Amino acid sequence: MAEPLLRVDDLEKHFPITRGIVFQKEIGRVRAVDGVSFEVARGETLGVVGESGCGKSTMARCVMRLLDPTGGRIMFDGQDITRLKGHDLMRVRRELMMVFQDPYASLNPRLRVGAIVGEALQVHKQGSAAEIKMRVQELLEVVGLNPEHYNRYPHEFSGGQRQRIGVARALAIRPKLIVCDEPVSALDVSVQAQILNLLKRLQREFDLTYVFIAHDLDVVRHISDRVAVMYLGKIVEMASGSELYDHPLHPYSGALLSAIPVPNPDVARARRPIVLEGDVPSPINPPSACHFRTRCPRFHEGLCDVDEPQLVERDPGHRVACHFPLESWPLTDLRMGAEPVKTP
Amino acid sequence: MPLLDVRDLTTHFRTEDGVVRAVDGVSFSVEKGKTLAIVGESGCGKSVTCMSIMGLNPRVNTEISGEAIFNDRDLLKLRQSELRKVRGSEISMIFQDPMTSLNPVQTIGAQLREAVMLHGQSTKRQASSRAIEMLKAVSIPRAETRLDDYPHQFSGGMRQRVMIAMALINNPDLLIADEPTTALDVTTQAQILKLMNELQRDFGSAIILVTHDLGVVAETADEVLVMYAGKAAERGGYADIFYRPEHPYTWGLLGSLPRLAQHGGELRPIPGSPPSLLRPPSGCRFRVRCSYAMDVCGAEQPPLDPVAEGSSHLVACHLEPGHRRAESERLVGEMMAEVR
Numbered sequence: 001m002a003e004p005l006l007r008v009d010d011l012e013k014h015f016p017i018t019r020g021i022v023f024q025k026e027i028g029r030v031r032a033v034d035g036v037s038f039e040v041a042r043g044e045t046l047g048v049v050g051e052s053g054c055g056k057s058t059m060a061r062c063v064m065r066l067l068d069p070t071g072g073r074i075m076f077d078g079q080d081i082t083r084l085k086g087h088d089l090m091r092v093r094r095e096l097m098m099v100f101q102d103p104y105a106s107l108n109p110r111l112r113v114g115a116i117v118g119e120a121l122q123v124h125k126q127g128s129a130a131e132i133k134m135r136v137q138e139l140l141e142v143v144g145l146n147p148e149h150y151n152r153y154p155h156e157f158s159g160g161q162r163q164r165i166g167v168a169r170a171l172a173i174r175p176k177l178i179v180c181d182e183p184v185s186a187l188d189v190s191v192q193a194q195i196l197n198l199l200k201r202l203q204r205e206f207d208l209t210y211v212f213i214a215h216d217l218d219v220v221r222h223i224s225d226r227v228a229v230m231y232l233g234k235i236v237e238m239a240s241g242s243e244l245y246d247h248p249l250h251p252y253s254g255a256l257l258s259a260i261p262v263p264n265p266d267v268a269r270a271r272r273p274i275v276l277e278g279d280v281p282s283p284i285n286p287p288s289a290c291h292f293r294t295r296c297p298r299f300h301e302g303l304c305d306v307d308e309p310q311l312v313e314r315d316p317g318h319r320v321a322c323h324f325p326l327e328s329w330p331l332t333d334l335r336m337g338a339e340p341v342k343t344p
Numbered sequence: 345m346p347l348l349d350v351r352d353l354t355t356h357f358r359t360e361d362g363v364v365r366a367v368d369g370v371s372f373s374v375e376k377g378k379t380l381a382i383v384g385e386s387g388c389g390k391s392v393t394c395m396s397i398m399g400l401n402p403r404v405n406t407e408i409s410g411e412a413i414f415n416d417r418d419l420l421k422l423r424q425s426e427l428r429k430v431r432g433s434e435i436s437m438i439f440q441d442p443m444t445s446l447n448p449v450q451t452i453g454a455q456l457r458e459a460v461m462l463h464g465q466s467t468k469r470q471a472s473s474r475a476i477e478m479l480k481a482v483s484i485p486r487a488e489t490r491l492d493d494y495p496h497q498f499s500g501g502m503r504q505r506v507m508i509a510m511a512l513i514n515n516p517d518l519l520i521a522d523e524p525t526t527a528l529d530v531t532t533q534a535q536i537l538k539l540m541n542e543l544q545r546d547f548g549s550a551i552i553l554v555t556h557d558l559g560v561v562a563e564t565a566d567e568v569l570v571m572y573a574g575k576a577a578e579r580g581g582y583a584d585i586f587y588r589p590e591h592p593y594t595w596g597l598l599g600s601l602p603r604l605a606q607h608g609g610e611l612r613p614i615p616g617s618p619p620s621l622l623r624p625p626s627g628c629r630f631r632v633r634c635s636y637a638m639d640v641c642g643a644e645q646p647p648l649d650p651v652a653e654g655s656s657h658l659v660a661c662h663l664e665p666g667h668r669r670a671e672s673e674r675l676v677g678e679m680m681a682e683v684r
């Protein structure tokens with residue numbers, strides 16, 4: 001197999017909780033990302049799903065090196081970028097870009113569109129002012145905006161158009177990898193579909209690699225080749241899109257999938273979703289061993305709370321971290337909770 | 345006779361830039377114990393419709409006309425003092441954001457008791473026991489001990505449960521839920537939808553559910569009203585809207601759903617974005633984004649007419665009915681076949 005573009009090993013990001021003003025004493029840690037490993041091949045889209053607070057955005061910011069990881073290793077394009085600084089980091093940043101969630105907050109309201117999209121080109125000294133202007137207008141056209149709008153301010157655009165500006169900015173310096181952090185969740189469904197189509201088209205045209213983070217499982221499935229499911233700072237399952245959606249193995253993935261409302265009344269009304277009890281526990285004091293055990297219908301005392309399940313390959317290309325993976329799909333409430341059988 | 349009958353509701357806001365026609369002649373009715381879903385994109389007037397019925401729009405610079413007959417009274421003609429008696433007892437409302445719709449400096453118990461005591465003669469003790477009963481009904485664990493907790497001590501899903509408990513505490517005939525699950529995660533959303541379903545069965549309340557999520561509509565609605573730019577585009581039973589939709593906007597909404605284009609298919613989004621309600625397009629407001637637009641669409645507003653003689657399925661579109669039906673079958677048949 002060819003070398004992956006991005007390879008993340010055992011990535012950790014803990015935020016200290018401190019007490020005291022002058023002498024700050026650490027009294028606890030928020031384990032936002034707690035040992036995450038994955039790789040992304042060139043030209044691939046890796047989707048990351050999970051509920052709020054599961055650490056998916058923190059993970060993305062670590063990969064972008066916007067946050068310094070507490071532990072682990074990030075390999076990008078064959079280079080270890082985990083601890084890069086200064087000029088070296090700057091050089092890597094030319095190939096890593098990000099599209100943010102909120103198209104209202106992620107564009108500087110006091111800069112014109114031309115300046116926003118061209119900023120990265122200026123920072124990385126990619127040509128003269130005239131060249132940059134030409135490139136920016138070209139980019140605006142690529143993302144479906146009018147190049148004449150070069151001199152307008154962000155507030156003159158609708159949410160969908162702003163997100164197109166965000167995409168144009170990310171494309172400006174021809175990055176290899178674009179991390180999209182909930183790029184469509186603030187948009188209306190018809191506009192969301194426009195942006196998804198745009199991202200897919202750009203991937204084909206510019207040979208891009210995406211890490212696509214979202215909480216909407218249907219959106220992630222639509223755009224991703226492979227999908228990772230995160231829960232409380234860990235990846236609990238990873239597989240190709242169709243494999244994961246047709247045969248989920250982890251009980252949490254199953255519950256998530258069964259909870260998505262289906263836009264077809266007959267299907268929606270016939271099925272019985274697996275409704276999880278309670279809320280996601282705090283990442284300050286996550287449950288021992290398997291983080292999902294407190295809400296898991298298949299919890300097995302003496303095993304799930306003692307022995308942490310590792311992310312292992314069960315089927316070709318399908319990794320799961322669970323002692324009692326699901327045998328079949330779809331499952332009903334009843335079978336979901338049935339006495340689990342330990343599989344070797 | 346329907347529980348709530350809204351006729352020709354119009355809400356205009358006067359602003360410095362001109363009149364915003366947020367809701368422009370919308371009619372619908374809600375039957376007892378049934379769920380009406382109002383669907384549309386942001387800015388289509390679905391929330392303003394609910395706020396107008398409840399009399400919650402700012403009085404200044406707002407013009408409301410039409411009728412909203414509820415239990416033999418026209419809500420739009422009631423005085424504030426009369427409306428205040430209706431709100432929270434006969435009609436109650438759940439808002440989108442459970443973080444901001446509870447008072448952060450009052451305990452949950454105080455807020456629940458207030459709802460009971462404002463609308464009845466109960467003592468504080470009776471109100472407290474009613475509050476505990478409702479918290480149990482919405483499955484909050486250890487309900488007795490949580491009355492003295494403040495909203496920040498509850499998670500998002502729990503807060504939305506408290507909101508639902510508060511809304512249902514006086515057994516309202518009608519519950520208006522404005523995007524009740526939009527701020528929640530899917531697993532929490534599933535909990536809340538299940539809960540609302542059970543409570544509707546037990547208490548027999550009618551529900552107006554405002555949402556942009558067609559999946560939620562498919563799960564819960566009996567009737568559906570599709571709104572676009574302040575007007576009703578299409579109205580009908582849930583099966584009409586999902587299996588036989590006749591408005592190009594409804595097709596566009598369905599075509600934008602990734603779930604309905606699973607097998608590598610391209611999404612078929614609606615081009616452009618919704619128009620400004622300050623200067624909406626002439627004639628049919630959807631025509632600028634509609635791939636079927638004809639000359640007549642710019643000249644005349646299409647009336648909301650039954651798709652066939654005597655049908656309860658209404659659509660506002662100039663397309664020739666036969667052509668519309670054929671397109672509907674072609675587009676929607678493909679999409680629905682992909683859903684599992």
